[in-house]
Amino acid sequence: MNAIIISIGDELTSGLTINSNAAWLGRQLADLGISCPLQLTVGDQRAAIVAAIHHSAALCDILLISGGLGPTEDDLTRSSVADALGEPLVQDQAAMADLETFFKRINRTMTENNRLQAMRPLSASCISNSCGTAPGIMARLGKTQIFVMPGVPREMKAMFELSFKPLLQAAGGGVVRRIMALNICGAGESWIGSRLADLMKRGTNPSVGTTVHDGIVSVRIYAMGQPAEVHTMITEKAEIVRHRLGELIFSTDQVTLEEVVVQNLLQQGRTVTTAESCTGGWVAMMLTNVPGSSACFKRGWVTYSDESKAAELGVDPELIKTYGAVSREVAAAMAQQARRRAEAHWAIAVTGNAGPANDDLKNPVGLVYIAIAGPNGGDDVYVRSCQFPGDRQSIRLRSSQMALTLLRLKLLGLDPEAVLPR
Amino acid sequence: MNAIIISIGDELTSGLTINSNAAWLGRQLADLGISCPLQLTVGDQRAAIVAAIHHSAALCDILLISGGLGPTEDDLTRSSVADALGEPLVQDQAAMADLETFFKRINRTMTENNRLQAMRPLSASCISNSCGTAPGIMARLGKTQIFVMPGVPREMKAMFELSFKPLLQAAGGGVVRRIMALNICGAGESWIGSRLADLMKRGTNPSVGTTVHDGIVSVRIYAMGQPAEVHTMITEKAEIVRHRLGELIFSTDQVTLEEVVVQNLLQQGRTVTTAESCTGGWVAMMLTNVPGSSACFKRGWVTYSDESKAAELGVDPELIKTYGAVSREVAAAMAQQARRRAEAHWAIAVTGNAGPANDDLKNPVGLVYIAIAGPNGGDDVYVRSCQFPGDRQSIRLRSSQMALTLLRLKLLGLDPEAVLPR
Numbered sequence A, B: 001m002n003a004i005i006i007s008i009g010d011e012l013t014s015g016l017t018i019n020s021n022a023a024w025l026g027r028q029l030a031d032l033g034i035s036c037p038l039q040l041t042v043g044d045q046r047a048a049i050v051a052a053i054h055h056s057a058a059l060c061d062i063l064l065i066s067g068g069l070g071p072t073e074d075d076l077t078r079s080s081v082a083d084a085l086g087e088p089l090v091q092d093q094a095a096m097a098d099l100e101t102f103f104k105r106i107n108r109t110m111t112e113n114n115r116l117q118a119m120r121p122l123s124a125s126c127i128s129n130s131c132g133t134a135p136g137i138m139a140r141l142g143k144t145q146i147f148v149m150p151g152v153p154r155e156m157k158a159m160f161e162l163s164f165k166p167l168l169q170a171a172g173g174g175v176v177r178r179i180m181a182l183n184i185c186g187a188g189e190s191w192i193g194s195r196l197a198d199l200m201k202r203g204t205n206p207s208v209g210t211t212v213h214d215g216i217v218s219v220r221i222y223a224m225g226q227p228a229e230v231h232t233m234i235t236e237k238a239e240i241v242r243h244r245l246g247e248l249i250f251s252t253d254q255v256t257l258e259e260v261v262v263q264n265l266l267q268q269g270r271t272v273t274t275a276e277s278c279t280g281g282w283v284a285m286m287l288t289n290v291p292g293s294s295a296c297f298k299r300g301w302v303t304y305s306d307e308s309k310a311a312e313l314g315v316d317p318e319l320i321k322t323y324g325a326v327s328r329e330v331a332a333a334m335a336q337q338a339r340r341r342a343e344a345h346w347a348i349a350v351t352g353n354a355g356p357a358n359d360d361l362k363n364p365v366g367l368v369y370i371a372i373a374g375p376n377g378g379d380d381v382y383v384r385s386c387q388f389p390g391d392r393q394s395i396r397l398r399s400s401q402m403a404l405t406l407l408r409l410k411l412l413g414l415d416p417e418a419v420l421p422r
Helices: A020-031 A046-057 A077-085 A093-105 A111-114 A153-172 A189-200 A227-248 A255-267 A281-290 A307-313 A316-324 A326-343 A392-411 B020-031 B046-057 B078-085 B091-105 B112-116 B153-172 B189-200 B227-248 B258-267 B282-288 B306-313 B318-323 B328-342 B394-412
Strands: A003-007 A035-042 A062-065 A089-091 A118-122 A125-126 A137-140 A144-149 A176-184 A207-213 A216-225 A249-253 A273-276 A297-304 A346-352 A367-373 A381-387 B001-008 B035-042 B062-066 B090-092 B119-121 B125-127 B136-141 B142-149 B176-184 B207-213 B216-225 B249-254 B272-276 B297-301 B347-352 B367-375 B381-387
Touching: A003 A020, A003 A046, A003 A255, A020 A035, A020 A062, A020 A153, A020 A176, A035 A046, A035 B046, A046 A062, A046 A077, A046 A144, A077 A089, A077 A118, A077 A137, A077 A144, A089 A093, A093 A111, A137 A153, A137 A326, A144 A153, A176 A227, A189 A216, A189 A227, A189 B112, A227 A249, A249 A255, A249 B062, A255 A281, A255 A392, A255 B328, A273 A281, A273 A326, A281 B207, A281 B282, A297 A307, A297 B035, A297 B306, A307 A316, A307 A326, A307 B297, A316 A326, A316 A346, A326 A346, A326 A367, A326 A381, A367 A392, A381 A392, A392 B306, B001 B020, B001 B046, B001 B136, B020 B035, B020 B062, B020 B153, B020 B176, B020 B227, B020 B258, B035 B046, B046 B142, B046 B189, B078 B090, B078 B119, B078 B136, B078 B142, B090 B091, B091 B112, B119 B136, B125 B153, B136 B153, B136 B272, B142 B153, B176 B227, B189 B207, B189 B216, B189 B227, B216 B227, B227 B249, B249 B258, B258 B282, B258 B394, B272 B282, B272 B328, B282 B297, B282 B394, B297 B306, B297 B328, B306 B318, B306 B328, B318 B328, B328 B347, B328 B367, B328 B381, B347 B394, B367 B394, B381 B394
Parallel strands: A003 A035, A003 A062, A062 A144, A273 A297, A273 A346, B001 B035, B001 B062, B062 B142, B272 B297, B272 B347
Antiparallel strands: A035 B035, A089 A118, A125 A137, A137 A144, A176 A216, A176 A249, A207 A216, A297 B297, A346 A367, A367 A381, B090 B119, B125 B136, B136 B142, B176 B216, B176 B249, B207 B216, B347 B367, B367 B381
């Protein structure tokens, strides 16, 4: 069983509104085990809507349409569906009564335009709208079942949940889809892809794919089957991926990198501090995003200038003079000094050149040193040099994520050099 | 001239990712006066992609395709375009050289998968990617010009702007749409809407609308016409809006709040420091987002705990004991002390409860005090109490934006109480 989604509205095709309805419906279909190989977005033009319905109905069992059911001139879905069916529009008595009740309840006069909303193609039926005026429409074109919903997200979602989802569940034969995401920071998508190539072959179930969002790569495992079996299918595949990628995986599903780090710190009863140059507070900002982080993060510094590294952290100015602020030595000293001053177990320090231009000392854009000073004091400091691609924003984000990744690995007692690819 | 947009990826059809690329491209086309009656979203299936290309090419002059150009098994756009053209894939020498240079620059080994990205259909050409590895593709199918871009939004946008937009501009001829955004921080969308209601009537040209994105309200003025006239049309309407909203407007178009603040500081030869509690480094992070900010921002503190406010900034512990850390008095002291310690002209301090729960002293979630200490020293400190709605993330963002807004107004010599609505 497969479905196509048609979204209707000039505000969508002209990009004024991002089409989140289609994404929501796509997710609902996927979870019901109904494949959705195609989505269409069509402007407010009757001929184009009719063409899209004909084109889609020839390709699918289920056609979900949203938008264009309102009371104004540019709401053309109702008449377009009638055209596609080759039928006239007739007034639906029950829908008309619903509309009258609705307007009585909110104490407004119903306009002539509103009456149009009670019209439906002759062979179709109206579906009541639990939170708005426009009823939905259910119709059949050949072998294709058509469900039409309003475009207002709240109304669309309520109508789908109440009226259409139960029908689709029954029709779907109990098959469901489940997804697990394994999240990775510190290795690129192509590096990960090359390690999972055999798992990522098309047309398998469970299937494996990768996505990247804001520097985090997610390996996604999709399983389709009976509710009782999908969990096992996913877990088994996840075991294989875990075996290949090991400690590179920092979380599953929605859990963020900063949540994992804060959680580990809290579990171990440890604290952390930050001394940031090129990330300018981003690492501290990420840590403090996590509710409860105040128990493990008490203070941090943004030491952007050379002077502040000396004055606030106590980094030896001679060290900066000798090696430059962007250096392995200064990163290490920043972390060690910050750790001491904050009386924290761990310290993160970041110093680098986020661009846009090479700096005074000819350090290339994207060169960043990240240091992690550990609870054993003295020599317990690890520094990684990184060369990040992209613009200033992206270098700063990746630096911050890498800093948290390095701390995460150290908290697990691991050597980042052994875990992270170069 | 008309265009169709095809977005490719299972993450889109299954609703994992909301298709913001299609909206962005739709807006670009609208700005170029090119109509876009249809958008398609297709999953990672070669036959479906080929069918979508054939179907679209028969209907349009311009076909924009994004996604599926990556180096992994599920990136099928390259081979699908070749299939649609009925041509084999061949290696593009220039693209291959670009890839080699890219990997050399970031000091990584190129995998075999990456090499696939330099393949193109025989008659097509490769378009270089200014911020990633996957080159774009330009091809012709019958009368239809096909432009293929990566799915990563940043890469897609850069490639469209640099390589495809100039071609479309030349082809478009005549009418263009221009937009000006006037950006506001510190007043809500409905408050602004009520002041511009008469300008926001539908069906006018130029037209006026409002959008909200991440706490920033933008008043958008759209004008459609010949290139020579749209500028005047927009400027005249903008004058009216400026007259109504005055100093609430911090910038036009893409200029960010932090850029305006840094620019003003640099122009005045002034410096700023930050002392942040609930925002946890976010204000510093925003300031240091701006290239060149190192000339006006030297250091900042994240003083998350009471102890750190005393130890690092020198806030009197008695003050914290008497009024609590979330108070007008402590905010003022944090700013004054930070300013003194950093030897800066200005200081921003933020202390509040970002949630998720009311704190020990029963301060409600969303209560935030923001202080601005000024160059006159001593009593030159302004504190604003704010009650922000939303979740932790949103309270922290709005606090950071309000802090920058207050500094912006102070730098203009204005009283925030007189400018910002309550």
